[in-house]
Structure formats: structure tokens, C-alpha cells
Amino acid sequence: MPWYDDFDALAAARFPDLEVLREEPLARHTTFRVGGPARRMVRPASEAACAALLDAAWTAGWPLLMLGNGSNLLAADEGLDALVVHTGRLDGLERTGERTVRAQAGVSLARLASFAQREGLEGLAFAHGIPGSLGGAVCMNAGAYGGELSQVVTAAEAWMPGRGAVRLAGEALAFGYRRSAFSGQRGAVLAAEFLLEPGDPDEIRAAMEALGRRRREKQPLELPSAGSVFKRPQGHFAGALIEQCGLKGTRVGGAQVSEKHAGFIVNTGGATSADVLGLIREVQRVVKEKTGVELEPEVRIVP
Numbered sequence: 001m002p003w004y005d006d007f008d009a010l011a012a013a014r015f016p017d018l019e020v021l022r023e024e025p026l027a028r029h030t031t032f033r034v035g036g037p038a039r040r041m042v043r044p045a046s047e048a049a050c051a052a053l054l055d056a057a058w059t060a061g062w063p064l065l066m067l068g069n070g071s072n073l074l075a076a077d078e079g080l081d082a083l084v085v086h087t088g089r090l091d092g093l094e095r096t097g098e099r100t101v102r103a104q105a106g107v108s109l110a111r112l113a114s115f116a117q118r119e120g121l122e123g124l125a126f127a128h129g130i131p132g133s134l135g136g137a138v139c140m141n142a143g144a145y146g147g148e149l150s151q152v153v154t155a156a157e158a159w160m161p162g163r164g165a166v167r168l169a170g171e172a173l174a175f176g177y178r179r180s181a182f183s184g185q186r187g188a189v190l191a192a193e194f195l196l197e198p199g200d201p202d203e204i205r206a207a208m209e210a211l212g213r214r215r216r217e218k219q220p221l222e223l224p225s226a227g228s229v230f231k232r233p234q235g236h237f238a239g240a241l242i243e244q245c246g247l248k249g250t251r252v253g254g255a256q257v258s259e260k261h262a263g264f265i266v267n268t269g270g271a272t273s274a275d276v277l278g279l280i281r282e283v284q285r286v287v288k289e290k291t292g293v294e295l296e297p298e299v300r301i302v303p
Contacts, residue, residue: 003062004039007083010056019043026075029067031131033224034273035075038084045089047157047190051165054188057083058161066188068106068133072226074301077273087135095119101194105135122199123152125207129215135189139182141175145211150175154195160187178231178298220258223266230295238295239263242283245290252279
């Protein structure tokens with residue numbers, strides 16, 4: 001019996017209220033707008049239900065993938081024979097103290113930053129234009145314009161394989177450049193807590209708007225992409241290296257190195273996952289050949 005038949009039986013018996021999508025195209029759920037169907041996609045409505053489902057899936061040995069806004073994911077054209085746990089319904093967001101905020105995994109960074117601004121709390125302006133949701137952003141310690149989530153996240157409620165629902169705080173979060181204790185599917189973030197500073201809402205809004213203008217001027221926001229494709233190599237900037245190698249505008253099928261920002265690969269229309277992956281590999285090859293620098297993808301490639 002295939003794993004998804006076992007899942008269907010378990011979901012009906014133990015999770016009757018669980019939203020289940022069968023053969024759901026991942027292109028609908030990723031910012032690249034590419035990717036074939038997920039065998040099963042589920043959308044838990046609470047942290048407890050999500051943790052219980054992940055426990056059951058891990059115990060049964062089913063293939064798993066956590067998915068939020070899909071802004072850092074390249075999914076294969078053939079689809080994914082896995083249980084995709086979508087955090088979109090985990091959208092709780094609240095102020096919990098004079099300087100603290102708690103947000104669930106499915107809350108977008110844009111919504112989180114706007115909420116903090118309205119509450120007169122600063123420290124999240126950098127995150128307003130990052131197109132991801134909280135769970136994945138904490139997992140990869142997302143950042144921009146000198147800010148990172150590690151600077152403001154103090155604790156996370158999470159699910160860890162073999163441990164179930166846990167709370168990690170401080171050094172246990174193991175934040176580093178584009179990594180955390182949850183990297184490499186070592187767990188799933190369910191919610192996070194933030195410690196922010198009091199600030200003037202108008203000044204915070206002005207800072208967010210200024211960063212928004214910088215993004216619109218320099219980034220190809222008008223086309224589907226996954227943001228910066230490569231991690232920043234030590235001592236270099238990926239986009240500058242790619243431009244230096246004359247790769248702006250290079251295409252594979254419908255995928256193109258952006259003419260506006262060489263650190264982005266965009267879907268110009270009709271791109272496949274294979275197109276994007278082929279272009280990533282070509283950029284890596286040329287940059288390595290011409291500069292000696294190995295570019296490491298920041299975007300997660302599955303499977």
C-alpha cells in the first residue's frame with residue numbers, strides 16, 4: 001500500500017477537520033510559479049494539530065516537506081511524492097508585552113512588519129519587503145539591508161523529529177548566516193517570539209517605504225522569482241560576480257538572469273523548474289571558471 005493511502009486512512013480517523021489537497025500543483029504555491037503536483041498537501045489549523053500531524057508522519061516514515069509562501073523553493077516539474085504541510089492557516093499574530101510580539105508560522109513578513117509598525121515597535125522594517133512567511137524565514141534566518149531575524153527572534157515554538165513540540169530560545173536557535181537549528185529539515189517552526197524596541201510609527205513607516213523604493217528600483221519585482229538565488233560568498237557579492245562574468249540576460253528556456261539585478265533568476269513566462277535549475281548550474285559553472293568562486297544556492301531545490 002503506498003504511503004498516501006495510509007495517510008488518507010489516518011487523516012480520516014485522527015484528523016477529520018484537516019484540509020487535504022490531492023495532486024495539488026506546487027506552481028500555485030511557489031513564487032517562481034513552477035513545480036508539478038504534490039501527492040498530498042495539508043493545511044493544519046493550529047500549532048497543536050500541525051505538531052500532531054508531523055509526529056504521525058515522522059513515525060510512519062512518510063516523506064515530508066514544510067511549505068509557507070514558497071518564496072525560497074524550486075520544486076521539480078515532475079512533482080513531489082511527499083506530504084506537503086502548508087502553514088497558511090497558522091496566521092495568528094499578537095502583541096504579548098510592552099516590547100514583545102508573537103507570530104505563527106504562516107504569517108507573512110510583510111504583515112508582521114506592518115503590525116509592528118502600527119504598534120510603535122521597531123526592528124522589523126528590513127523584513128517588510130521579504131516575500132516569505134515566518135516559518136521558513138526563521139528556519140533560514142532571512143535578512144535584508146543589514147537586518148536578520150536572528151537580531152529580533154528570542155524564541156520559537158517548533159516541532160522536532162523524535163521530540164515533538166518543543167520551545168527553543170537563545171543560543172539553542174543556533175542562528176547563523178542563512179541557517180538555524182531547523183535548517184536541513186531538522187524540524188519545523190510553528191511560531192516565534194520577537195523582542196523589539198519602542199519607536200515612532202511614522203518614522204518606522206518612512207524607513208519601510210524607503211527600503212521599498214530601493215527594492216523596486218533595484219530588484220525585478222514585476223516577474224516571478226525566488227529573490228536572491230545564491231548565498232553571499234565570503235568577501236564577494238553573488239550578483240556582482242554574475243554581472244562581472246557577463247551573465248546578465250542569460251537564458252535557459254523561460255528562465256533568465258535578470259537584466260535588472262544579476263542575483264535574481266526570473267520566470268519570463270512559461271519557465272519550467274528544469275529551465276531554472278539549468279540556468280543555476282550554468283551560472284555556477286561560468287562564475288567558477290572565470291573567478292574561482294563557488295556559488296552556493298540560497299534557494300532550496302526539491303526533491
